[in-house]
Amino acid sequence: MLRGGLLVVIATSVALTAAVETDSLKELLKNLELRYSTDVLEDASLNVTELITKYRYPLEVHSVTTEDGYILEMHRIPHGRDANNNPNKKRPAVFLMHGLLTSSADMVIMGPGTGLAYILAEEGFDVWMGNARGNTYSRKHVNPDFVSNLAYWRFSWDEIGRLDLPAMIDHALKKSGQERLHYIGHSQGTTTFFVMGSMRPEYNKKIISMHALAPVAYMAHNRSPLLMFISPHANNIESLANLFGVGEFLTNNAIYSMAGQAMCRDEVVFQPLCSNILFLIAGWNEQEHNATTLPIILGHAPAGVSLRQLAHYGQGIAGNEFRRYDQGSRLSNYRVYGSFKPPRYDLSKITTPVFLHYSDTDKFAHVNDVDRLFRELGRPIGKFRIPLASFSHVDFLYGINSRELLFNRVINLIRAMDANAFDDE
Numbered sequence: 001m002l003r004g005g006l007l008v009v010i011a012t013s014v015a016l017t018a019a020v021e022t023d024s025l026k027e028l029l030k031n032l033e034l035r036y037s038t039d040v041l042e043d044a045s046l047n048v049t050e051l052i053t054k055y056r057y058p059l060e061v062h063s064v065t066t067e068d069g070y071i072l073e074m075h076r077i078p079h080g081r082d083a084n085n086n087p088n089k090k091r092p093a094v095f096l097m098h099g100l101l102t103s104s105a106d107m108v109i110m111g112p113g114t115g116l117a118y119i120l121a122e123e124g125f126d127v128w129m130g131n132a133r134g135n136t137y138s139r140k141h142v143n144p145d146f147v148s149n150l151a152y153w154r155f156s157w158d159e160i161g162r163l164d165l166p167a168m169i170d171h172a173l174k175k176s177g178q179e180r181l182h183y184i185g186h187s188q189g190t191t192t193f194f195v196m197g198s199m200r201p202e203y204n205k206k207i208i209s210m211h212a213l214a215p216v217a218y219m220a221h222n223r224s225p226l227l228m229f230i231s232p233h234a235n236n237i238e239s240l241a242n243l244f245g246v247g248e249f250l251t252n253n254a255i256y257s258m259a260g261q262a263m264c265r266d267e268v269v270f271q272p273l274c275s276n277i278l279f280l281i282a283g284w285n286e287q288e289h290n291a292t293t294l295p296i297i298l299g300h301a302p303a304g305v306s307l308r309q310l311a312h313y314g315q316g317i318a319g320n321e322f323r324r325y326d327q328g329s330r331l332s333n334y335r336v337y338g339s340f341k342p343p344r345y346d347l348s349k350i351t352t353p354v355f356l357h358y359s360d361t362d363k364f365a366h367v368n369d370v371d372r373l374f375r376e377l378g379r380p381i382g383k384f385r386i387p388l389a390s391f392s393h394v395d396f397l398y399g400i401n402s403r404e405l406l407f408n409r410v411i412n413l414i415r416a417m418d419a420n421a422f423d424d425e
């Protein structure tokens with residue numbers, strides 16, 4: 001009886017990856033071979049370490065093990081490209097955390113001059129990029145057999161925030177010989193920070209400042225096409241698994257086309273986008289995307305996600321609260337949390353100074369939800385609207401004008417906070 005129950009739970013904790021997209025990507029690349037330079041096509045097929053090396057930036061690859069045995073890969077660009085840079089000089093460390101379905105690739109695929117990691121390195125920072133469990137770079141475990149076990153995928157962004165972030169931040173601090181660092185997160189990379197700051201509050205003092213790009217905690221106004229579609233099923237992982245299909249791959253094309261119709265209009269030139277789960281979740285803005293780099297984006301996302309990550313967000317839409325993962329029944333919640341409802345994340349415990357950067361038309365981080373988050377955080381310092389109404393959820397990292405619209409401000413804030421950091425205590 002007990003064993004049967006366990007099997008059901010394990011069998012429904014499935015991995016979602018890129019089967020559908022891979023085919024459409026290949027087709028897209030084939031059709032566009034003439035339009036794109038070989039450089040862009042090459043970047044689409046290089047992984048993060050190869051990309052950073054190709055563009056001649058210094059790179060370190062670090063391996064970090066979490067307390068529950070997941071092995072994560074971090075990428076570090078310790079300084080800029082200029083050979084006259086003194087590599088031993090101490091630079092303020094900045095930790096970058098990617099969003100749902102992506103990886104550290106988000107910080108570099110736009111290339112030198114536009115990609116956030118390269119810009120920060122040139123501006124004098126020691127850049128550390130995290131990778132959440134389950135993505136392309138962090139699909140390992142101390143017990144190698146466990147990786148092919150469906151139980152490997154029994155995590156949501158709760159585990160990424162409670163276990164992955166603390167392990168990676170401690171590692172970055174130790175290796176860079178610093179006591180504190182700055183944190184920049186995008187989307188789920190902000191959610192996981194809020195989880196860490198409320199569940200492991202001792203980490204707040206290790207972060208000088210936190211910059212949330214497209215902050216996601218409350219989801220009541222979320223307009224993500226795919227998440228809205230799954231939200232009514234989000235408390236029942238079995239029925240979600242039935243919708244999506246169980247196994248290594250997302251198999252249900254019907255879901256893609258349904259959610260895709262909700263998003264894709266006739267004027268979208270690149271129809272394969274309508275079936276890329278990243279854009280199904282985040283939305284699409286033709287004005288700000290550099291169509292030239294589209295193959296590179298599609299070559300790196302999606303990078304792997306667990307069904308529970310999606311379900312946990314779906315629960316936030318349905319429940320209008322920022323809570324821990326709902327195990328599906330009052331009894332299971334009681335067993336895990338000691339209460340029938342999953343506990344709320346207590347945002348007031350987050351004492352790190354936080355800056356929120358948001359946009360008017362972000363489907364995933366709605367202005368009203370961002371306002372509520374700002375009111376409830378323990379130490380909110382600033383809230384900044386991107387001065388371009390059409391700026392979408394993925395533009396925060398993929399936009400062609402992100403440096404002018406966003407990164408310069410973040411860098412100025414980091415410098416100001418860094419200068420203050422040590423008078424403060």
Ligand SMILES: *[C@@H]1O[C@H](CO)[C@@H](O)[C@H](O)[C@H]1NC(C)=O
Pocket residue numbers: 047048049050136137
């Ligand atoms: C990325 O490429 C490097 C160099 O080819 C290779 O050693 C590494 O295993 C690759 N990483 C992943 C996650 O595929």
Ligand SMILES: *[C@@H]1O[C@H](CO)[C@@H](O)[C@H](O)[C@H]1NC(C)=O
Pocket residue numbers: 040110111290292293400
């Ligand atoms: C778009 O990306 C391509 C390839 O990286 C680059 O050459 C081009 O300058 C970019 N265009 C804009 C407007 O940023």
